[in-house]
Amino acid sequence: MKLTEYHYLPEGLLERPASSLYRQLDGPTLIHLPGLRQEPLFISVLQHGNEDTGWEAVRRLLKSHYSFDPLPRSVSLLIGNVEAARFNKRRLDNQPDYNRCWPQEKSGGHESEVHNTFRHVYDIMQAKNPFAAIDIHNNTGLNPHYAAINQLDNRFFRLAALFSNTVVYFTIPEGVLSNAFSNFCPAVTLECGLAGNIHGTDHTLAYLESCLHLPQLDNIPLPGEEMGLFHMVATVKVDANLDIGFGGNGHELSLIENLDHMNFRELETNTLFGYTRDKTTLPFITTDMHGKNVSGKFFSFEDGEIRTTHPIMPSMLTMDQKVIHQDCLCYLMERMDPQHSRAGHDEPLPEPTGLEGIDN
Incomplete structure (x- = not known):
């Protein structure tokens, strides 16, 4: 599997739904677009082929910006599993899960072509010093929109809370994109509800717009009421x-x-x-x-x-x-206290509470 890399937006690409991308793209594709701020916002879509909210949001984002005005910030866009998207599948039976194939500290055993391709993406993006990395997903059950992070860091908290005040800290499973990119920039996984829901696309589009206009991510603690943190x-x-x-x-x-x-x-x-x-x-x-x-x-x-x-x-x-x-x-x-976590402790609070009435 070979990575395709562009430094321009291929003609007609934004007219294609996820199920039609295979007609124009041979596989994982990394597209770099210039913006007013040089450090790029890295956006990943379609790591799972049936999770198309990210692609729909990106189509609308680039149609509104790229056709008329310069982007506020450079963008590096990764389009993932176009083969699975063709059939509206998470992955094909002969494929690994793309979001388990990213570089990790303990890498053992045989690595697939997908691992090698994503190692190449990782190396390219590390050299570009991204502003932040955003990996966009859907889920198949009833969940609130939430953001997930892999480091307990104020910049990560701010990037996540900009999407939802429900934030999940996780270290498993291994090989996920956000964990890999956390080595060199703030990174977040967005869970945008069910695929095909216009609210998920609208929410994701608004979030990407906000991120593109951010001059920086401050390393300042968030007020407690702005984030519910779960481990x-x-x-x-x-x-x-x-x-x-x-x-x-x-x-x-x-x-x-x-x-x-x-x-x-x-x-x-x-x-x-x-x-x-x-x-x-x-x-x-x-x-x-x-x-x-x-x-x-x-x-x-x-x-x-x-x-x-x-x-x-x-x-x-x-x-x-x-x-x-x-x-x-x-x-x-289990629920965590952000102040407790920043002090270097991962233990959850002894009495976690529910999420009734959360703001998504």
Whole structure:
């Protein structure tokens, strides 16, 4: 896989929806556009082919700016998985997850062509000294719009809070773009709700406009009321071969109906997640940020019922079976105090609270 690089906007590209980009682009494509401020804003779209909000926002952004006036700041735009976008898929079955293929400190084993391509992108952008990096995503369950960061730093907080006052700090999974770019610039992952929702596109477009006009990101603490900070503490996965359904008891794993309505809600101890036909083995594999199996810490299993063992807050719960098998069922979070985190402590507060009434 070879990276295509342009220093201009290819003619007709902005007229194409995500599903048609494959007709003009052979694969991952990096486009550099000049602006009044030289340090570029790096924008990544379509790392997952069925998450097109970022591309729709960028199309509107560049149509409004690039056709008439100079950009307020230079832009480096990465267009990712056009092959999967053709079929409206997160990734094709023969592809790795593009957002697990970025350089990381502990890189072991064989690296794919995608890893090598993204290492090339990483090296190019590091040399350009970006102002900030923004990786735009959608999710498949009901979630608020939120921003995710990989460093507890005031500049990162400000970049994230400009999009949403709901901010998630995470260190797992490995190989994600925002974590890699955090080595040399403030970086954020945007979660913009369901693909195809015009509110997500509008929100993302307004955010990109704001970022382009920012002269700098101040290293000054945010007032507490401007950001709710959460720490991702565990990932919940299920076996890729397990038959999954929702409601009833007709599957190997029957999750409750409307499971994704629990996203960003603090769940009480003993909350039911679902049922399993095999009454001897917990079907969830829950790992902490160090890769340790902590399933028993978060879930109990008795008479085929899966329940929580103490209050937890899930995010990214989805009812898309393909996503559950390819990625995960959800992530588990706890609330953090930004002041506490800046003092060098990662421990969550002892009494996390829910997110009722959050401003997205």
